[in-house]
Amino acid sequence: MNGQPLKPWLAPLALIGLLAVMGFVLPAYHHNNMARILVLAVFAMGYNIAFGYTGLLSLGHALFFGAGLYAAGLAINQGGVTAGLALGLGLLAGGGVALATGVLALRTAGVSFMIVTLMFAQAGYLLLLYFGAFTGGDEGFVVARTGRVLGGFDLTTDGPRYGLALGLFTLAILGQTAIVRAPFGRVMVAMRENSARAQMLGFDPFRTKLIVLVISGLYSGVAGAAYGILFGYVGASFAAIQYSILPLLWVLLGGSGTVLGPFLGVFIMFYLIDLSSSYTSAHLMVVGVALLVLVLFAPRGILGGLRKRWGTWLA
Amino acid sequence: MTAKLGSAFPNRRSVLGGMAAGSGLLAAAGAFPGFVQAQSSAPIKLGFQLHRTGIGASYGRWYQRTTQAALKLLNETGGINGRPVEVVFEDDGTDPARGAEVVGKLATQHGCDAIFGPLFSHVVIGSAPRAGELKIPYLVCSEGYHVASGMLNRWTLQPGITDVKAQVRAMAPWVTANLGKKVTMIFPDYAFGHDHRDFFTQAVKEQGGEVIAHLAIPPTETSFTRYMPQIPAETEVLYHVMVGPAVLTFVKELGEFYGNGPRPEIFGFIDSLEAVNLASPGLEFLEGTHFWEGHCRNQQPDASVDETFYRAAVGVDATGASLADARDISTYSHMFSTWETLFVIKAGMEAAGYQGPKDRQSFVEAIEAMTTLPASRAHPQGDKIFNGKTHQVFGHQSISKVTGGQLMRVYQTSIAQGQYPDAVDYTQQSF
Numbered sequence: 001m002n003g004q005p006l007k008p009w010l011a012p013l014a015l016i017g018l019l020a021v022m023g024f025v026l027p028a029y030h031h032n033n034m035a036r037i038l039v040l041a042v043f044a045m046g047y048n049i050a051f052g053y054t055g056l057l058s059l060g061h062a063l064f065f066g067a068g069l070y071a072a073g074l075a076i077n078q079g080g081v082t083a084g085l086a087l088g089l090g091l092l093a094g095g096g097v098a099l100a101t102g103v104l105a106l107r108t109a110g111v112s113f114m115i116v117t118l119m120f121a122q123a124g125y126l127l128l129l130y131f132g133a134f135t136g137g138d139e140g141f142v143v144a145r146t147g148r149v150l151g152g153f154d155l156t157t158d159g160p161r162y163g164l165a166l167g168l169f170t171l172a173i174l175g176q177t178a179i180v181r182a183p184f185g186r187v188m189v190a191m192r193e194n195s196a197r198a199q200m201l202g203f204d205p206f207r208t209k210l211i212v213l214v215i216s217g218l219y220s221g222v223a224g225a226a227y228g229i230l231f232g233y234v235g236a237s238f239a240a241i242q243y244s245i246l247p248l249l250w251v252l253l254g255g256s257g258t259v260l261g262p263f264l265g266v267f268i269m270f271y272l273i274d275l276s277s278s279y280t281s282a283h284l285m286v287v288g289v290a291l292l293v294l295v296l297f298a299p300r301g302i303l304g305g306l307r308k309r310w311g312t313w314l315a
Numbered sequence: 316m317t318a319k320l321g322s323a324f325p326n327r328r329s330v331l332g333g334m335a336a337g338s339g340l341l342a343a344a345g346a347f348p349g350f351v352q353a354q355s356s357a358p359i360k361l362g363f364q365l366h367r368t369g370i371g372a373s374y375g376r377w378y379q380r381t382t383q384a385a386l387k388l389l390n391e392t393g394g395i396n397g398r399p400v401e402v403v404f405e406d407d408g409t410d411p412a413r414g415a416e417v418v419g420k421l422a423t424q425h426g427c428d429a430i431f432g433p434l435f436s437h438v439v440i441g442s443a444p445r446a447g448e449l450k451i452p453y454l455v456c457s458e459g460y461h462v463a464s465g466m467l468n469r470w471t472l473q474p475g476i477t478d479v480k481a482q483v484r485a486m487a488p489w490v491t492a493n494l495g496k497k498v499t500m501i502f503p504d505y506a507f508g509h510d511h512r513d514f515f516t517q518a519v520k521e522q523g524g525e526v527i528a529h530l531a532i533p534p535t536e537t538s539f540t541r542y543m544p545q546i547p548a549e550t551e552v553l554y555h556v557m558v559g560p561a562v563l564t565f566v567k568e569l570g571e572f573y574g575n576g577p578r579p580e581i582f583g584f585i586d587s588l589e590a591v592n593l594a595s596p597g598l599e600f601l602e603g604t605h606f607w608e609g610h611c612r613n614q615q616p617d618a619s620v621d622e623t624f625y626r627a628a629v630g631v632d633a634t635g636a637s638l639a640d641a642r643d644i645s646t647y648s649h650m651f652s653t654w655e656t657l658f659v660i661k662a663g664m665e666a667a668g669y670q671g672p673k674d675r676q677s678f679v680e681a682i683e684a685m686t687t688l689p690a691s692r693a694h695p696q697g698d699k700i701f702n703g704k705t706h707q708v709f710g711h712q713s714i715s716k717v718t719g720g721q722l723m724r725v726y727q728t729s730i731a732q733g734q735y736p737d738a739v740d741y742t743q744q745s746f
Binding site for chain 1: 410412415445504
């Protein structure tokens with residue numbers, strides 16, 4: 001720990017405060033968008049913990065997000081559980097699937113790890129299609145409205161939805177800050193920078209990376225569960241490869257290995273698509289050009305570049 | 316959460332309300348130029364959830380053209396309740412997550428009175444909950460059995476096109492009576508294909524026929540050669556519903572498998588070949604085979620005046636190609652649904668005396684009260700029966716035979732052949 005223990009918390013706390021205020025003033029469309037962004041930012045933070053801080057370049061995180069999404073949605077529709085329990089099941093499903101994947105995939109590293117995680121995610125996606133009678137296949141299903149109530153609050157309405165999204169985001173970002181500031185966070189960074197040297201110093205790379213992947217899976221799983229419960233739809237497209245690539249792009253855009261980067265990446269990407277798609281059918285090209293500009297002028301991501309210039313307190 | 320904090324803290328609604336009240340006071344003081352327009356003369360704004368990009372892009376291109384043609388006619392003939400109509404198109408990328416966002420954007424940012432237009436089932440299912448939350452009428456042009464099954468909500472209706480369950484039920488009697496009773500089905504191994512598998516298998520059984528083999532093709536498959544030997548030799552009818560780019564490979568390989576030898580009768584869904592030229596290399600094998608069509612791509616000798624008018628209005632020639640570019644083949648079998656849905660919106664709003672969003676519920680109730688939709692310029696595909704309880708419309712289906720590279724209708728079903736018992740009564744659900 002450094003000599004200024006409060007400093008790393010200032011930026012996330014300020015962001016949480018700003019988001020809380022925005023919850024009262026944003027117009028309806030952006031209010032709902034922000035709730036989506038907050039949930040997806042939790043997913044992105046999970047990815048950031050694995051990739052940004054530990055160097056685990058996964059292309060399989062759609063599997064963890066999808067596990068949480070389907071665990072919550074099926075538990076509500078088939079089991080009649082409450083939203084709170086469904087969120088917990090989503091969390092556990094994401095973590096459990098990440099554990100099972102990690103035990104096998106972490107026997108590889110680098111490009112091999114990327115390919116193995118991609119294969120696991122594709123297998124999961126195809127299983128969802130194969131068991132369409134149970135999962136709704138490619139069409140998916142609508143989450144029962146009765147399961148979208150938490151503590152008496154109707155999550156189909158804007159205020160409670162935003163409140164739960166912000167609550168999850170708050171826990172996630174504070175949790176992420178705590179993890180990366182803890183001694184274990186230093187070990188994560190050591191694994192990213194030089195796994196062999198960290199092992200020589202007595203740290204077990206497999207164990208460390210497995211713990212990180214499980215934490216990442218927990219984040220992804222609860223984000224998936226929250227997405228299904230808050231927005232009322234569960235579908236296989238959320239478990240497709242697109243949702244493995246998106247968190248990578250969000251983190252790269254916002255700033256890999258930064259606390260606020262995942263949120264910023266999701267926010268910018270969301271509105272880049274939202275605004276550009278109103279004007280051109282080539283909105284994905286706009287995203288591509290933005291990423292190219294980023295690679296050329298801010299290879300560490302937006303906050304990565306700013307942090308380098310203005311100090312670590314920023315992100 | 317805001318409800319419990321309401322007494323101690325301002326909630327979003329009260330803050331926005333306060334800001335709006337402040338703006339109102341400024342406007343009253345002359346700070347802003349006055350903008351007063353009689354509500355009755357302001358345009359009615361409709362949102363169109365468009366598959367402009369993604370897997371549905373070829374449909375989206377034609378759905379937009381069809382809607383613009385219908386809108387032109389609508390405004391030329393007095394709009395809705397004498398008010399002009401605007402349509403705002405927003406791309407949903409044929410993606411359910413983006414679809415729900417687009418519904419929100421059209422409703423809350425553009426201030427649309429109603430939303431219509433999406434075709435792809437997963438987009439409809441992903442977006443309908445948001446439409447229900449926003450309490451905005453959502454009129455879909457999909458074919459899946461998700462509206463009539465009761466999966467969605469009271470704000471979601473399908474008044475422009477018959478669903479797949481009704482389509483296959485309507486055609487099964489003709490298929491079994493004219494092509495054969497022993498059927499082998501080849502279908503994509505996901506929900507769209509499963510709908511066909513389940514509904515057609517049942518319908519064939521009811522006609523005294525039998526589906527003797529189901530060949531489910533995984534969605535990742537790019538070559539189909541290894542599936543061909545699995546077609547039982549006693550097959551009398553081969554039923555195929557392959558979709559996407561792989562369909563060209565599928566037909567080509569099917570042709571290579573049978574060569575010039577005897578083959579079973581072949582019956583397919585035109586969904587496979589919407590926006591595809593039947594004269595494309597490799598599709599010669601389709602000569603003499605049959606297809607379901609929602610609306611006949613090739614102009615038929617008995618085409619009605621309304622159908623002829625519609626064809627010219629949307630810019631399609633007698634073969635189904637664009638008048639502007641003969642290489643641009645339309646999605647003729649499906650795209651009438653957007654035209655007809657727009658005119659159902661007109662009829663519903665006029666019946667409800669629609670003035671603004673406060674009348675949305677009355678508008679939905681007005682559509683629910685509809686029963687018969689007579690063939691007309693508003694319904695060029697033909698007359699229809701709307702079931703207000705299930706929010707689903709039922710129309711005639713066509714079976715066409717590829718003859719000289721043209722799709723010529725050999726049979727048209729009655730509406731009653733497609734109707735089935737209600738699975739839901741949306742009118743008993745609350746808004």
